[in-house]
Amino acid sequence: MLSEDKAKDIWQQVLKQLRTEAGETVFENWLQFLNLESFEKGKIIISVQSKFHKEWIEPRYGNRLKTLWKSYGQNIENVSLAVNENITSNLPRRFLKEENSILSFSSPLDPNYTFEKFIVGPSNNFVAAAAERISESDEVSFNPLVIYGGVGLGKTHMMHAIAWKIRSNNPKRKVVYLSAEKFMYQFVRALREQDTMSFKEQFRSADVLMIDDVQFIAGKNSTQEEFFHTFNALVDQSKQIIVSSDRSPADLEGIEERLRSRLGWGIVAEIHQTTYELRLGILQSKVDDIKNCDIPKNVLEFLAHKITSNIRELEGALKRLVAHSQLVGRPVSLDTAYDVLHDLIRANNRKVTVEEIQKKVAEHFSIRLSDMSSARRARAVARPRQIAMYLSKQLTSRSLPEIGRNFGGRDHTTVMHAVSRIESLMLEDSSVADDLELLKRNLDN
Ligand code: ADP
Ligand code: MG
Numbered sequence: 395m396l397s398e399d400k401a402k403d404i405w406q407q408v409l410k411q412l413r414t415e416a417g418e419t420v421f422e423n424w425l426q427f428l429n430l431e432s433f434e435k436g437k438i439i440i441s442v443q444s445k446f447h448k449e450w451i452e453p454r455y456g457n458r459l460k461t462l463w464k465s466y467g468q469n470i471e472n473v474s475l476a477v478n479e480n481i482t483s484n485l486p487r488r489f490l491k492e493e494n495s496i497l498s499f500s501s502p503l504d505p506n507y508t509f510e511k512f513i514v515g516p517s518n519n520f521v522a523a524a525a526e527r528i529s530e531s532d533e534v535s536f537n538p539l540v541i542y543g544g545v546g547l548g549k550t551h552m553m554h555a556i557a558w559k560i561r562s563n564n565p566k567r568k569v570v571y572l573s574a575e576k577f578m579y580q581f582v583r584a585l586r587e588q589d590t591m592s593f594k595e596q597f598r599s600a601d602v603l604m605i606d607d608v609q610f611i612a613g614k615n616s617t618q619e620e621f622f623h624t625f626n627a628l629v630d631q632s633k634q635i636i637v638s639s640d641r642s643p644a645d646l647e648g649i650e651e652r653l654r655s656r657l658g659w660g661i662v663a664e665i666h667q668t669t670y671e672l673r674l675g676i677l678q679s680k681v682d683d684i685k686n687c688d689i690p691k692n693v694l695e696f697l698a699h700k701i702t703s704n705i706r707e708l709e710g711a712l713k714r715l716v717a718h719s720q721l722v723g724r725p726v727s728l729d730t731a732y733d734v735l736h737d738l739i740r741a742n743n744r745k746v747t748v749e750e751i752q753k754k755v756a757e758h759f760s761i762r763l764s765d766m767s768s769a770r771r772a773r774a775v776a777r778p779r780q781i782a783m784y785l786s787k788q789l790t791s792r793s794l795p796e797i798g799r800n801f802g803g804r805d806h807t808t809v810m811h812a813v814s815r816i817e818s819l820m821l822e823d824s825s826v827a828d829d830l831e832l833l834k835r836n837l838d839n
Contacts, residue, residue: 396467401433404466411462412455423565424451431478436471438463441478448475449505450562499580499596500570507554513679515672518548521663525552528634529559532567536660538625538635542642543665544791546704549638552665553606556636560602567601574610574637578617585616594620598627601634608637608657612648622653629656645793647806673698673708680712687716689726696731700739707742711735746837748786748800754836755782758829767802780812781830787813789837 409428413421424447431441440459442448452475460473509529514522521541528539541549557571572580584593597603603624611617628635639646642664643657668676677694681687693715701708718734719726732739752766759778766779779801786797787809794806801809820827 396433396436396469398433400467401430401438404463405430407466408459408462412458415458416455425455429478431476436469438470438473439476440473441476443477443479445477445505446503446561448477450565451475499572499576501572501576503554503557503571504551507551508558509555511679512548512551512555513672513675515669515675517666517668517672518552521552521665524661524663525556526559528636529556529563532564534632534634537629537632538637538657538660540637540639540643540657540660540662541665542639542662544667544704545640546706547665547668548705549640549665550606553604553636553638557602557604568599569602569604570597570600571604571606573606574608574617574621577605577621578611578614581617581620594624597624598631600628602636603628603633604636606638608639609641609646612646615650618650618653622650622656625653625656629659635660641793645795647794668702668705668708670698673702673705676705676708677712680709684716687719687726689715690728693726693728693731696728697735700735701742702745703742707738711738746789748782748790748792748797751785751789751837752782752800754833755785758833758836767800769802780816781826781833783809783812784816785830785833785837789834 409425412425416425427443427447428451429441431439433439442451456475459475463470463473509522509526512518512522521543524536524539525541527535541552543549553571557569560567560569581590581593584590605621608621611621625635637657643649643654643662646654646657649657674694677698681689681694689712697708697711697715701711715726715731715734719730724730753763755778756763756766759774759781761775761778765775766782768775770776783797783801786792786800787794790797792800794809798804798806798809816826816830820830
């Protein structure tokens with residue numbers, strides 16, 4: 395049997411050896427916090443203070459740890475790594491201080507959102523290249539990086555991948571990742587607790603600041619102002635800023651001009667709608683991760699063909715199929731795919747465009763299609779035009795400026811006005827509501 399003293403003794407030797415082999419930097423950043431957790435019946439458990447540490451250490455030093463233990467001690471069956479978050483309490487002050495400050499603003503990262511699991515295709519290869527470039531070097535070559543694109547196309551995945559990569563390349567860099575919503579929440583809290591000084595100081599001590607879904611701060615003026623100042627302070631110190639947004643900076647409404655123009659200083663990279671090949675590639679890589687489930691190739695092709703809206707829905711469809719097949723104990727086939735997913739497939743078929751809306755509305759009111767973009771203000775054309783703008787806002791994912799551009803280069807405020815005008819008319823005038831109902835039904839088919 396291994397006595398406590400003996401175990402501790404071996405552990406010291408193992409650590410010493412690791413230190414020599416791994417070098418001071420790696421030891422200081424990662425390995426010095428390894429802790430001998432328990433050693434019963436030849437089963438050694440070594441703990442680390444976070445999942446993040448475990449995921450970094452395990453593939454690099456896991457096997458070496460085992461070999462070293464076995465070479466120093468007899469009857470050692472098994473050596474494993476576990477997470478024990480309490481270890482932080484034993485950390486040196488230097489580390490503790492950091493944990494309590496800026497890093498506590500950072501949101502946890504999803505271990506699945508890595509570069510390895512991000513499939514690259516024509517719609518996202520530019521973003522992927524810019525992201526890899528940023529993650530590989532400590533030097534700032536462009537600032538900021540703005541990643542934009544529609545929902546479920548991989549913005550958050552890409553942000554996490556960058557954060558993981560920077561952290562593993564250089565654990566000393568303070569990478570702070572959070573959503574714009576959380577940024578606002580922290581800011582409001584600092585205001586309430588009259589502690590904006592330390593809020594400012596802390597954010598300004600980040601080496602890399604990543605803000606997800608920045609469109610959230612549109613129209614929120616004091617948060618925007620604070621973000622703008624943080625942004626400038628960090629850029630001045632050559633610190634990296636990365637933001638994501640659901641639309642391009644040019645199309646962000648409710649964002650002050652000066653911030654909008656700052657966002658365009660570096661690289662603005664779009665994640666486009668997916669292609670069939672990318673969808674198929676992603677499905678294939680996900681299927682490889684699922685155990686005990688065979689999915690025929692033609693089903694994957696069917697999904698990639700039918701579920702085109704975004705990758706989140708595509709993944710959701712695959713999960714539903716797998717869950718269904720496990721529940722009923724039948725293999726996945728084209729028939730079951732169609733059965734289980736018909737609602738999703740129907741929703742994906744329906745993709746109305748602004749042009750279709752304009753055409754249908756013009757027909758409905760017997761006006762010329764060209765009047766949708768003409769300057770005529772007569773009520774007989776202005777009202778249908780407003781209705782078409784309203785429907786474009788409701789039924790497509792176009793932004794107000796994009797819609798405005800489709801209506802003869804009108805300003806987004808004109809579209810906004812049209813939307814609220816039609817909303818109130820619908821309440822006042824039932825014939826307007828009926829027209830809209832009819833139009834919507836027509837457009838749905
Ligand atoms: P967004 O933040 O743009 O709304 P997410 O990053 O949350 O989208 O992505 C939605 C889902 O799709 C996630 O599960 C993500 O892992 C997956 N996904 C997106 N793009 C890719 C890709 N290129 N390769 C693999 N998975 C992807
Ligand atoms: Mg997201």
